[in-house]
Amino acid sequence: xSNKLIKYLSSLRFTILLICLLGLMxxxxxxxxxxxxxxxxxxxxxxxxxxxxxxxxxxxLTTIYTSPITITLWVLFFINLGLVLWQxxxxxxxxxxxxxxxxxxxxxxxxxxxxxxxxxxADFDGETVVAKLRKxxxxxxxxxSGFYAAKNRLAPIAFVLFHVSFYLVLLGGLISVYTEFIAxxxxxxxxxxxxxxxxxxxxxxxxxxxxxxxxxxxFTVASVVPRVVNYTPTSISVKLLDGQGQTHExxxxxxxxxxxxxxxxxxxxMAPHFVLKDFAxxxxxxTLVKLDVLKMRPxxxxxxxxxxxxxxxxxxxxxxxxxxxxSMEFNNPVFFIxxxxxxxxxxxxxxxxNGTLEFDGKRLxxxxxxxxxxxxxxxxxxxSILYLGFAVACxxxxxxxxFYKREIVGAVRESEGxxxxxxxxxxxxxxxxxxxxFNKLFCKITGKxxxx
Amino acid sequence: MxxxxxxxxxxxxxxxxxxxxxxxxxxxxxxxxxxPKMTALVGAGFVSVSIAIIARFNATGHLxxxxxxxxxxxxxxxxxxxxLFVGWQNKSLQGLAVATLPLVxxxxxxxYMQKPGLTPMAASLKTIWLYIHVYFAWLSFGAYSLAMAAGxxxxxxxxxxxxxxxxxxxxxxxxxxxxxELIFRYVIFGFVTDTxxxxxxxxxxxxxxGSYWAWDPVETWSLISWLIYGIxxxxxxxxxxxxxxxxxxxxxxxxxxxISFFGVNLVVDTSLHVFQVR
Numbered sequence: 001x002s003n004k005l006i007k008y009l010s011s012l013r014f015t016i017l018l019i020c021l022l023g024l025m026x027x028x029x030x031x032x033x034x035x036x037x038x039x040x041x042x043x044x045x046x047x048x049x050x051x052x053x054x055x056x057x058x059x060x061l062t063t064i065y066t067s068p069i070t071i072t073l074w075v076l077f078f079i080n081l082g083l084v085l086w087q088x089x090x091x092x093x094x095x096x097x098x099x100x101x102x103x104x105x106x107x108x109x110x111x112x113x114x115x116x117x118x119x120x121x122a123d124f125d126g127e128t129v130v131a132k133l134r135k136x137x138x139x140x141x142x143x144x145s146g147f148y149a150a151k152n153r154l155a156p157i158a159f160v161l162f163h164v165s166f167y168l169v170l171l172g173g174l175i176s177v178y179t180e181f182i183a184x185x186x187x188x189x190x191x192x193x194x195x196x197x198x199x200x201x202x203x204x205x206x207x208x209x210x211x212x213x214x215x216x217x218x219f220t221v222a223s224v225v226p227r228v229v230n231y232t233p234t235s236i237s238v239k240l241l242d243g244q245g246q247t248h249e250x251x252x253x254x255x256x257x258x259x260x261x262x263x264x265x266x267x268x269x270m271a272p273h274f275v276l277k278d279f280a281x282x283x284x285x286x287t288l289v290k291l292d293v294l295k296m297r298p299x300x301x302x303x304x305x306x307x308x309x310x311x312x313x314x315x316x317x318x319x320x321x322x323x324x325x326x327s328m329e330f331n332n333p334v335f336f337i338x339x340x341x342x343x344x345x346x347x348x349x350x351x352x353x354n355g356t357l358e359f360d361g362k363r364l365x366x367x368x369x370x371x372x373x374x375x376x377x378x379x380x381x382x383x384s385i386l387y388l389g390f391a392v393a394c395x396x397x398x399x400x401x402x403f404y405k406r407e408i409v410g411a412v413r414e415s416e417g418x419x420x421x422x423x424x425x426x427x428x429x430x431x432x433x434x435x436x437x438f439n440k441l442f443c444k445i446t447g448k449x450x451x452x
Numbered sequence: 453m454x455x456x457x458x459x460x461x462x463x464x465x466x467x468x469x470x471x472x473x474x475x476x477x478x479x480x481x482x483x484x485x486x487x488p489k490m491t492a493l494v495g496a497g498f499v500s501v502s503i504a505i506i507a508r509f510n511a512t513g514h515l516x517x518x519x520x521x522x523x524x525x526x527x528x529x530x531x532x533x534x535x536l537f538v539g540w541q542n543k544s545l546q547g548l549a550v551a552t553l554p555l556v557x558x559x560x561x562x563x564y565m566q567k568p569g570l571t572p573m574a575a576s577l578k579t580i581w582l583y584i585h586v587y588f589a590w591l592s593f594g595a596y597s598l599a600m601a602a603g604x605x606x607x608x609x610x611x612x613x614x615x616x617x618x619x620x621x622x623x624x625x626x627x628x629x630x631x632x633e634l635i636f637r638y639v640i641f642g643f644v645t646d647t648x649x650x651x652x653x654x655x656x657x658x659x660x661x662g663s664y665w666a667w668d669p670v671e672t673w674s675l676i677s678w679l680i681y682g683i684x685x686x687x688x689x690x691x692x693x694x695x696x697x698x699x700x701x702x703x704x705x706x707x708x709x710x711i712s713f714f715g716v717n718l719v720v721d722t723s724l725h726v727f728q729v730r
Binding site for chain 2: 012015016019020022023026027029030034037065173227229230232233234235236251252253254255262264266376378383386387390391393394397398401402429430431432433436
């Protein structure tokens, strides 16, 4: 019974079944909104069809990539991979082994579908053929009277490497998952961060690592310079000044990395410095506000009991009497601010940099306009193992699939006063195409056209 | 679109359509003599697309790597480059164009309906990983398309040979055995480049999004298509799936690649593979 089970668990049929099931789970994951990936869509779906979503929740289909079903499939997949590897090891050893016993009569050798003979030129001795095969990277045993030659003899090792690479990716992935710290951090130009956990955004809440501690980075955002051409953001340069006085430049594709922690630029916003005064000039409130307004959606903030709704125009223009922006370039940044108190509109107006808005006996001054950036802070250990897995997988798949094994048995024989090279050959994966390849090879070696 | 880009894009589309008609005529009316002329025509169309790409490069300052229109421009270029390359290496494979040309024509038509405006390179795309990732993606798409084309040829030739009087138009193509092995060879090449593409994409994703794998819809689909081709290779090598079954697999599996390139972003708007191009 257990033998039967192990046999099934180690079968390729089972591998294919598992891959199909995993593929099916991934497809379901694309169709069913996932809580972690598209929370807003998930919540909207939940509001519309709570029973259906609860049912899907119960089966873990809304967290499908970490659901018990998927984890079970992965566990079975790696068990299957391990068993396949274990069972195929002797076969791999056998395939790469080379011995005199492999020298066979090319006219009768079993398992060699390609057979041909080539007349050798008069000045050509058998050893020249052997030397020419060696020159073409064939490992050769024997001599002209009978030889066995193999090209890419060690290719079956790549099978082992390819499957081992999956374990490296798994190991790297597991280490990264269990040491993972994820959080978002909003910092405006001039703000300093010392690694305080309380400074990270509360929504979504930071994911603390199962092993290890949160990162202990410390830096000040020295400058933020975005570049936009029309509507396309073409670059961003965020300069960070660390505790040692060193400057680090963060851009898109170039996070600030300190140890296993990366601060990845995620989002840009406007951070106006507002001062609310009364008409006598006394400061009522003074604050740097981080507004998420660059997607042309208004954002709100509150000062002294008033609610301010701000819409931002990076390149402000009045078109047909309507407020608009010529582009997303920061050529003429202007806020349109509506002020409310207790749900009633008090005032509204345009506020450019250093501009003011007067209302209700008060004056709102924008003294400075900075940027703020949102960093995606992620700590992951084990990435070097994971990348090693990727590298091994790439090398192994190229080795196994492109540098596959070819074997030849041959002999130089005399027949009717002529010297003939008699050969038989076989190749992994191919028969007809290998025939073309062998014909081409021996025609080049002998300088003759092939004769069957 | 730049002026010369529009001109040569349309010239290429017209040439490809004419060549496609010629290939179909050759098959349907059993006239194989037309085929080399059609290959020359495809070559002319390829030159025309290349000029369109150069014109776009000249106008934007970067190679067309982003957005659906640019995907089809470069994707079509790679597929036809592959078709011409294998046809040049082996004359009997010139007929692969009968399957790859319609695919490229549909892609080009679809691309034109997207946003072909001239846009500067988005910041997220300014990295060496773009070239590695996208280059291998196109190589794999090209190879899988050739596998599909070889599959189509195999099925047509197989059907023709089952008749009492086979269509002489198929005589120019390799034997069924060779076509069967060619399908596998193209699948192998596609799988190798696909593997490199996914690994390079994961490393780029770590720098760009902070995570090497985020179950993004495009990521997930490319994993699904990689698994499908992985299964195809296993079925061929271990279960000896050959000939008709392999040909159908090569034709069917291409749909998973088309979905990951074009389909996912049509259906799902949550993919990170959008790159803010307007």
